[in-house]
Amino acid sequence: ATADVGVTGLAVMGANLARNLARHDHTVAVHNRTYARTEKLMSEYGDEGEFVPSESVADFVASLKKPRVAIIMVKAGAGTDAVIEELAAEMEPGDIIVDAGNAHFPDTIRREKALREKDLHFVGTGVSGGEEGALNGPSIMPGGTAESYERLGPILEDISAKVDGVPCCTHVGTDGAGHFVKMVHNGIEYADMQLIAEAYDLLRKGLGASAAEIAEIFSNWNTGDLESYLIEITAEVLAHVDERTGTAFVDVVLDQAEQKGTGRWTVQNGLDLGVPITGIAEATFARSLSGSVPQREAAHGTLPAHTAEWSVQDRESFVEDVRKALYASKVVAYSQGFDQIAAASAEHGWDIDRGAMARIWRGGCIIRARFLDRITEAYERTPGLPLLLADPYFTDAVGNGLESWRRVVAGAAQNGVPTPAFSSSLAYYDAVRAERLPAALVQAQRDYFGAHTYHRVDAEGTFHTLWSQDRSEEKQD
Ligand code: 6PG
Numbered sequence: 001a002t003a004d005v006g007v008t009g010l011a012v013m014g015a016n017l018a019r020n021l022a023r024h025d026h027t028v029a030v031h032n033r034t035y036a037r038t039e040k041l042m043s044e045y046g047d048e049g050e051f052v053p054s055e056s057v058a059d060f061v062a063s064l065k066k067p068r069v070a071i072i073m074v075k076a077g078a079g080t081d082a083v084i085e086e087l088a089a090e091m092e093p094g095d096i097i098v099d100a101g102n103a104h105f106p107d108t109i110r111r112e113k114a115l116r117e118k119d120l121h122f123v124g125t126g127v128s129g130g131e132e133g134a135l136n137g138p139s140i141m142p143g144g145t146a147e148s149y150e151r152l153g154p155i156l157e158d159i160s161a162k163v164d165g166v167p168c169c170t171h172v173g174t175d176g177a178g179h180f181v182k183m184v185h186n187g188i189e190y191a192d193m194q195l196i197a198e199a200y201d202l203l204r205k206g207l208g209a210s211a212a213e214i215a216e217i218f219s220n221w222n223t224g225d226l227e228s229y230l231i232e233i234t235a236e237v238l239a240h241v242d243e244r245t246g247t248a249f250v251d252v253v254l255d256q257a258e259q260k261g262t263g264r265w266t267v268q269n270g271l272d273l274g275v276p277i278t279g280i281a282e283a284t285f286a287r288s289l290s291g292s293v294p295q296r297e298a299a300h301g302t303l304p305a306h307t308a309e310w311s312v313q314d315r316e317s318f319v320e321d322v323r324k325a326l327y328a329s330k331v332v333a334y335s336q337g338f339d340q341i342a343a344a345s346a347e348h349g350w351d352i353d354r355g356a357m358a359r360i361w362r363g364g365c366i367i368r369a370r371f372l373d374r375i376t377e378a379y380e381r382t383p384g385l386p387l388l389l390a391d392p393y394f395t396d397a398v399g400n401g402l403e404s405w406r407r408v409v410a411g412a413a414q415n416g417v418p419t420p421a422f423s424s425s426l427a428y429y430d431a432v433r434a435e436r437l438p439a440a441l442v443q444a445q446r447d448y449f450g451a452h453t454y455h456r457v458d459a460e461g462t463f464h465t466l467w468s469q470d471r472s473e474e475k476q477d
Contacts, residue, residue, distance in 0.1 A: 003029035003052045003063045005155055006070040008083060009101075010037045014073030015045075016134035017100065017127070020159045022049025029053075029070075031060035061090035067151055068095040071125075076101040084111060084122070093119030096148045100127045104265055105176035105183060108143065109348075112175040121148035124175070126182020128365035129161065137161035139365035140169035141185070141357075143178030161364025168360045173350030180269075180344055181357055184337050187266030187280040189230075189366050190259075191333035194283035194421045196234050199326045202408065203319065205417050206312045211248035215239035217319055225327055225397070228369030257287040266340070273343045278428050279333030282420040307416035324401030325408035329425035331398050334375065335388035336428070355379030387432065398429070 006029030007018040027050040054060035108124030115122040123144030149171040160169035215238035240249040270277035345352040358375035378391035446452035
């Protein structure tokens with residue numbers, strides 16, 4: 001056996017990961033269900049490093065040095081179970097199977113448990129950065145045991161993206177922690193994309209600006225606090241002209257956003273944990289709404305708008321308002337996502353270091369951004385920080401943009417421009433900072449119709465009012 005590490009599943013992501021490993025001087029065993037793909041990799045890129053191709057799973061496993069490390073990169077789902085089973089049958093105690101696909105974390109927990117019984121390590125690993133990242137340095141989020149990370153960590157850190165020389169890879173936590181954090185990363189990705197799309201829409205409708213003009217604005221924003229991969233590619237997309245029609249490319253793309261499921265999982269998990277991740281939820285539902293064709297057809301041209309023509313007087317300050325509103329909404333979305341990580345970490349005993357998560361997202365991944373440094377700093381200042389927004393840096397940053405944020409959301413509402421993520425983020429901000437919420441009334445209603453009881457602000461204990469009798473109050477035991 002000569003290979004340091006193996007990759008099975010050689011579609012673009014797997015092939016690129018294998019090439020990345022080989023380019024970093026690791027001898028890489030490669031395998032794919034259909035051998036033609038393995039041959040293609042060998043003929044096109046075989047000279048990039050040391051590869052050991054195998055036709056069968058048995059040969060693939062046999063070519064790995066012990067303790068073996070085999071990385072699976074196949075489409076998440078039942079296919080993953082089949083590959084795990086084949087590998088496990090050939091492996092020995094102490095060997096490590098890594099699932100680098102976008103698996104749902106409960107599946108990872110289940111698989112880790114099953115393989116542990118065979119004394120095999122199973123490491124569910126988030127990998128972000130798309131095809132480019134896989135080849136040139138992704139952000140890597142491995143779960144699994146600390147013991148497996150000792151063998152695996154140096155290899156993964158080696159091929160991950162680096163920011164200021166620091167690898168964008170760290171041991172996230174045990175069993176499903178890595179895939180969980182990747183899931184939340186994707187949820188935040190949805191929120192970030194939706195917020196950017198709303199900012200674009202506001203600029204387009206508020207200023208009557210062209211896509212090319214807005215591309216300029218985004219390029220400009222990319223030099224400040226908003227600097228990020230998503231803002232950068234947005235500027236490029238908006239500047240792109242469609243070859244066929246000669247018009248802005250964004251105008252010829254059908255306005256229905258699809259999804260493969262990680263955003264939905266994030267929202268479902270937010271509901272399970274009772275964590276209000278409204279930014280991610282609105283972003284996910286905005287995609288659903290865009291694809292609700294019969295509903296949109298029934299509404300379009302039928303539902304009245306009662307809006308005035310939007311006339312922005314001072315273009316420069318409007319652009320600045322939208323920029324500040326975008327930044328503030330983005331902070332809310334991240335703050336919510338980090339709350340979700342904290343809640344899941346407590347529930348599963350993962351002990352996830354949120355500052356470290358922000359650090360490994362600084363490079364390689366889709367949400368890489370300048371402001372992640374600020375998040376890491378916030379959690380370094382206060383490791384148990386209950387609310388990212390309450391960190392002095394973010395309190396200031398959001399506070400400075402608050403008037404702009406309110407103007408933008410109010411303007412959008414008055415002019416009929418849908419801004420679900422901007423608006424819900426502002427609503428979250430106002431709710432979370434409120435001294436008292438109308439939840440008191442909801443609780444009272446529950447007591448009225450269902451005797452669900454309530455607590456009082458001025459006395460200990462649980463109470464119920466006899467609503468259908470004399471409305472006297474009873475203390476419950
Ligand atoms: C990444 C991306 C990657 C993929 C998403 C797209 O981090 O590299 O998040 O995982 O592009 O799965 O998700 P949707 O198809 O759901 O938009």
